[in-house]
Amino acid sequence: MRVLVASIAAHGHTYPLLPFAIAARAAGHDVSYATAPSFHPLVERLGFRPVAAGGEIGEAFGKVWAESGRDPSARFSTPPDEVMAMAGRVFGEVLARRTAADLAPVLPELRPEVVVHEAGDLGAGLAAKVAGVRGLCHGFGRVAGGKMLARAGDHVAGLAAELGLDPAAVAGPGLGDPFLDICPRTLQDPAFLAAFTPDRAPRVPLRPVPFAEPAPLPAWVTEPGPPLVYLTLGTAFAEGGVLRTAIAGLGRLPARVLVAAGPRIDAAQVGDLPDSVRVEQWVPQAEVLPHAALVVHHGGSGTTLGALASGVPQLVLPQGADQFDNAEAVVTVGAGRRLLPGEATVEAVADVAAALLADPGPRASAAGTAREIAAMPSPAEVVAELLD
Template identity: 30%
Template sequence: MRILLATTSGAGHFGPLLPFGSAFRALGHDVRVAAPRSFSAAVVRAGYPYLPCDDVPPDELAAAYEGAESKSTEEQNLMAAGVFAGLAPRAILPGMLAAFADWRPDLLVREFAELGSFIAAEAHDVPQIQVLVGLRRFHDTTKPVVDAHLGPLAAANGVSVDRLWSLPNASLVPTSFDDPGVDVIHRFRDDVAPLARSEEDTPLVYVSFGTVSAAIPFAREAFLASVRALADLPVRLLVTIGDDGDPADWAWAPDNVRVEKWVPHREALRGASAQVCHGGMGSVLGALTAGVPAVVVPQFADHPDNGERLVATGTGLRVGTSGMGESVDPDALRAAVRQVLDDPSFRVAARRLADEIAALPSAGGALDLV
């Protein structure tokens, strides 16, 4: 079977598709990825054939997000929903229609925010599964914005936007970490299991702000402030700075701080006693899958919400509220890291989540949804 994965241009959106792509390939299916051209290198690096789509013009994107730093987290999320449901599908749709016409996939598996492929699949009568990239609240609360922005484009292509809300939903987020509610989400796990743990006497704290720290000035500043705040604790720090980072810029770091451009997530968490991150769902789920508690320093989008769920489940703490230029309180961050290291209840709760994740069905089982 030919299966098309479709994503917007963000590692946090593409990441949730990868376990499904790997599982489908292991079952013998032909899997390709359609995405904006700006994301083509990431697709190729992940080992998938790439089908091109256009990006949103930078000036239009900048105008859509103008003033975002002064908005609340909820308002920022609605602004983003407008971009994902309006500007992005208009730019992406021609490439998606070409992909369906030329390659003729039998199934579409798309991350929830990529909506151009939704229209293309409906227009070509191809079944589809949407993979949620975070908590269920973003699926539930963005419907009015998505309908308003996507509806006219869908209708112009003979598609009803109402179909979007009746598609099967898949997620890697376990039920107990997700928002409470009637569970109409089919939950799966990555087939790649976490590595066996290997700990030393001095605790290891893994610090990473994912792909955002090197790309966004305020996130980069928060990342640097977080490492400086933790460097004098009696711990070992493993700090990953991304492909665009320069280890030479970290010459100030003491001997207990190891700086790398990139370390495989599973390897980094193998010996970690705690993780400090920005709160992206990929980073949070990586920690929980490994049974490692996390401390979130939120930067934007769903980061504060994911931190809130860490607190609610007893699997971690959140330092700060909304990000977007909010300065890091070094004393609060040090206290939070000490707390998750010293209080065993965080590790117990994280390992309970890890067991729940391990018991989920393989991502390959998503094929049973269509």
């Protein structure tokens, strides 16, 4: 079967789809991957045929921020609801319009029999419908209380009408296509779950499989010693001041601290480090998580689900987008704590992290969620069910 997988060119939107794409290829399907050019090197390294579709997410957010009249440097102090509204326009209008236009001439050429479009890549899903190609929507995490997808839906209805589609037919999560949901049911938003009534396409559980590009795993991670605390602020919202505060707090603990600076922060510029802290630009997160006693992070979907799948408690320091909802969900299931902006002082990070390391309750709750995740159908099983 010819399969086109499509996602926004961002780590948090692309990485969750790669296990399904890899499983589809392993099952013998001919898989192409549509995304913006910045992610083509990754796609090619993994052996997929790249298809140029969509704009760069940073440029799209820059456009919307500029048109809002706000200073982009104020994004960390902007109320989350306003950020979510702007994100809705980015995903439902700016990126969706570009992707739909890019794929319009490509789909008749590729002739895919199914398009697997990521939940944030609405343009790919609309293009598939215009071309009469079967669609599957692949989630990238918890649906953030329905906020971002609902806000995006406010914009995408107009685009759907322009493309000759019935806006009512593409309303709701997944544009009316079956939704491959990598979020365990107990963590997923109840309103999102309630949307899957008998008269609409189903929600299909799919086990989240952490993906990370190969990188050296520091040898000391696997050596005996004090507990390992892993700190990352992700790839999109990482901010140097928050990272330095977290490092200073975690450096007070009787623990080893591994920091992934990511693409937005220069690891060499982090500053003086406590002896117990090591900073790397990039680490293979999927390999690190099973060794961690605690994960301190921003609340991105990939890290949240990856830590839960490994049964590791979390301290979440949300900065924007869906991170606040993910942090709330972690607290609700008892798998960790959160510190909101303004609360995350050096002392607070040290105190809460120490409490999480000492309290067996969050680890037990995280282990329970890990068992739920392990029981979800694997990518290979879902590929066999939906593509074969």
